[in-house]
Amino acid sequence: MNELLKKSALELADMLAAGQITSVELTQACLDRIHAVNPRVNAFLLIDDDGALATARDIDERRARGEKLGRLAGVPIALKDNMVTRGKDTTCGSKILEGWKPPYDATVTLKVAEAGMPVVGKTNMDEFAMGSSTEHSAYGPTGNPWDLDRIPGGSGGGSAAAVGAFMVPLALGSDTGGSIRQPGAVTGTVGVKPTYGAVSRYGLVAMASSLDQIGPVARTVADAAALQEVVGGHDPFDSTSLDEPVAELEKLTAQAAGKPLAGTRVGVVTELQGEGYQKGVLDSFNASVEVLKGLGAEIVEVSCPSFDYALAAYYLIMPAEASSNLARFDGMRYGIRVEPESGHVTAETVMAATREAGFGDEVKRRIILGTHVLSAGYYDAYYGSAQKVRTLVQRDFTAAFEKCDVLVSPTAPTTAFKFGDKIDDPMAMYLNDIATIPANLAGVPGLSLPCGLAAEDGLPVGFQILAPAREDARMYQIAGALEAGIGEPIALSCPASEWEEQA
Ligand code: GLN
Numbered sequence: 001m002n003e004l005l006k007k008s009a010l011e012l013a014d015m016l017a018a019g020q021i022t023s024v025e026l027t028q029a030c031l032d033r034i035h036a037v038n039p040r041v042n043a044f045l046l047i048d049d050d051g052a053l054a055t056a057r058d059i060d061e062r063r064a065r066g067e068k069l070g071r072l073a074g075v076p077i078a079l080k081d082n083m084v085t086r087g088k089d090t091t092c093g094s095k096i097l098e099g100w101k102p103p104y105d106a107t108v109t110l111k112v113a114e115a116g117m118p119v120v121g122k123t124n125m126d127e128f129a130m131g132s133s134t135e136h137s138a139y140g141p142t143g144n145p146w147d148l149d150r151i152p153g154g155s156g157g158g159s160a161a162a163v164g165a166f167m168v169p170l171a172l173g174s175d176t177g178g179s180i181r182q183p184g185a186v187t188g189t190v191g192v193k194p195t196y197g198a199v200s201r202y203g204l205v206a207m208a209s210s211l212d213q214i215g216p217v218a219r220t221v222a223d224a225a226a227l228q229e230v231v232g233g234h235d236p237f238d239s240t241s242l243d244e245p246v247a248e249l250e251k252l253t254a255q256a257a258g259k260p261l262a263g264t265r266v267g268v269v270t271e272l273q274g275e276g277y278q279k280g281v282l283d284s285f286n287a288s289v290e291v292l293k294g295l296g297a298e299i300v301e302v303s304c305p306s307f308d309y310a311l312a313a314y315y316l317i318m319p320a321e322a323s324s325n326l327a328r329f330d331g332m333r334y335g336i337r338v339e340p341e342s343g344h345v346t347a348e349t350v351m352a353a354t355r356e357a358g359f360g361d362e363v364k365r366r367i368i369l370g371t372h373v374l375s376a377g378y379y380d381a382y383y384g385s386a387q388k389v390r391t392l393v394q395r396d397f398t399a400a401f402e403k404c405d406v407l408v409s410p411t412a413p414t415t416a417f418k419f420g421d422k423i424d425d426p427m428a429m430y431l432n433d434i435a436t437i438p439a440n441l442a443g444v445p446g447l448s449l450p451c452g453l454a455a456e457d458g459l460p461v462g463f464q465i466l467a468p469a470r471e472d473a474r475m476y477q478i479a480g481a482l483e484a485g486i487g488e489p490i491a492l493s494c495p496a497s498e499w500e501e502q503a
Helices: 009-017 023-041 049-064 107-114 157-164 181-187 221-231 249-256 279-294 305-328 347-358 361-374 380-403 426-433 437-442 472-486
Strands: 044-047 077-080 119-123 170-174 190-193 214-218 265-269 298-302 406-410 446-453 460-466
Touching (some): 023 119, 049 119, 157 181, 181 460, 190 221, 214 221, 221 446, 249 472, 265 279, 279 406, 279 446, 279 460, 305 380, 305 437, 361 380, 406 472
Parallel strands (some): 265 298
Antiparallel strands (some): 190 446, 446 460
């Protein structure tokens, strides 16, 4: 493997700025690696050699002319396949959108282009971002770079595996209930769900609009911070976008590394540990809490009793919103169109045949659940109750943040499990998100960073940091301090770096 690929995005950005490497060289190195290992990993659904190299050449030329370029100019990136890219396939991991070429770019796609970042491709995901393992992708699962027989998390397993397997230094994911953070945890990478509204959702194919949030996937906290600076900020095309300037996240993160945390109160959430959590996960988590303590942070135990009901509320609100968002896939406007095998060809029969053939089981399950909980007779009992629980979860956060500056927990209850282990048991699959969902319900930011390897299986463990809404900078600072305190760069010890590459 080309040693450049082990470097962080910011190290590469510095080398590009200093003229030590060109973006074409770096982008070609990523593409070579992707072509060599993707047949095994299946992290990419689309590899865009020509598009990425064209951007790289343009950036190299502009740099040679002495133009002032952005911090990450020339650094390659991958996009989860639910972010629309003009003229380039965007499948959302689904069959129904196979071959669909969007007529426009998502705001994040434009921002990445404006920043001069070559997009090497689109990454695999559970169909319409529904899942925790990528096993629900219509294009086959993605392998975990730590062990190819195991899941890379989901729904954004493709982005996490691409970064974890040194195919690309940065990627974007989307997190509705944990789909950036949980894949980060099980692949030993950093995954961030920013404050709801901090990054525009315009052009993100909607799953559950009140929960969806785009965010960075990286191998270091500072890399993620730098990427959030690129994609964050107000967007008039997204009515829920926050209208405020983006903080200097990279600078603040760098300053925090190596600094003591005296005066910082860290709350360990009682409800997000214990039963159902793997021993090695808890051990690594607790060891990192000790690291925070060693840095001078004050550790307090905080109870958030409504978190016990967050998963149940999420699995009513999310399908309700998803069932209505997915109504647009009707065989007329996007993707495939299937005509009924017999009988009349009408709008209704084409719609039914298209949706029957185009959606997978998990998507159908959620559409049925969502329409059920929204139906007149059940609305108050299910959807209405879930919204009340959502308010209680928000109140738990407010109360907790009066006692501490950030909340912490393991990101996922277990390390990466084997393919097939949970695929036939939706409840077991849903439980992977037990620790990540509360943040989505409340709109607060959450970050997962690798904090160690579980003793029983040697697989990476994720440490989650949650901050109050709009306090993304605080979350990054504490994550940066912890990452420096842990010292050992876990992402770099991924066995994928030893893989033999067959071109
Ligand atoms: N795994 C969760 C689900 O299946 C979260 C998905 C996501 O964040 N997109 O809904």
